[in-house]
Amino acid sequence: ANTGAVSDAVDAAAAGADGIGLLRSEFLFMDRASAPDEDEQYEAYAAAARAFGSASPVTIRTLDVGGDKPLAYLPLPKEDNPFLGIRGIRLAPLRGDLLRTQLRAILRASRHGRVQVMFPMVTTYDEWVGARRLLEEAARALGVPPIPAGIMVEVPAVALTADVFAADVEFFSIGTNDLAQYTLAMDRSHPILAPQLDALHPAVLHLIDLTVRAARRHGRRVAVCGALAGEEEAVPILL
Numbered sequence: 001a002n003t004g005a006v007s008d009a010v011d012a013a014a015a016g017a018d019g020i021g022l023l024r025s026e027f028l029f030m031d032r033a034s035a036p037d038e039d040e041q042y043e044a045y046a047a048a049a050r051a052f053g054s055a056s057p058v059t060i061r062t063l064d065v066g067g068d069k070p071l072a073y074l075p076l077p078k079e080d081n082p083f084l085g086i087r088g089i090r091l092a093p094l095r096g097d098l099l100r101t102q103l104r105a106i107l108r109a110s111r112h113g114r115v116q117v118m119f120p121m122v123t124t125y126d127e128w129v130g131a132r133r134l135l136e137e138a139a140r141a142l143g144v145p146p147i148p149a150g151i152m153v154e155v156p157a158v159a160l161t162a163d164v165f166a167a168d169v170e171f172f173s174i175g176t177n178d179l180a181q182y183t184l185a186m187d188r189s190h191p192i193l194a195p196q197l198d199a200l201h202p203a204v205l206h207l208i209d210l211t212v213r214a215a216r217r218h219g220r221r222v223a224v225c226g227a228l229a230g231e232e233e234a235v236p237i238l239l
Helices: 006-014 038-052 096-112 125-142 156-160 162-166 176-184 202-217 232-238
Strands: 020-024 057-061 114-119 149-153 171-174 221-224
Touching: 006 020, 006 038, 020 038, 020 221, 038 057, 038 096, 038 114, 096 114, 096 125, 114 125, 114 171, 125 149, 125 162, 149 156, 156 162, 156 176, 156 202, 162 171, 162 202, 171 202, 176 202, 202 221
Parallel strands: 020 057, 057 114, 114 149, 149 171, 171 221
Antiparallel strands: none
């Protein structure tokens, strides 16, 4: 299931879902005057993990804001092209404290189920290495076992170099909304162009294919967390 709240995770478990492929952690950070502290985040992530227990994975995406999702308490410089600006993991160099706190909360919650962590908007291998290092440091400080870590494939550069990433990451999750937007150079919020944004475009499918082939060579899993995963006609193509 693709979820945006703890209640979604509980409902998904009750409905028989195999797990959570994407828990969007932004719900904890939006519409408030300050960022949630470690304990508040831990309680939310732990509740989602407990809904599935040890049988099914719960994949928590780290904070993915910027672009079309600004935060009032996290002012960023004005950007002419916010979708090409400071988004997702690109926020880490500016506010590493937010990511460290979130990773600690996620690791603490991992005691309650099969928790995984996923980093958004990764573009370069160095970004992935830096994020993984922060996760490993937090795990050592807390004295908890490491948890699986993966990245979203939403920037074409990652799909084109998927072999490099697949040697290290434990899973990929393809964000078809952004992958299509960046591949076709069409703003998905544009009033005229958005209807033309087709995640089944041959170019997008080619990038998905490259990702899957690289993952298979390295024995990694690939999930789909974009809107394409909810379209029936896309299921046989993805399979």
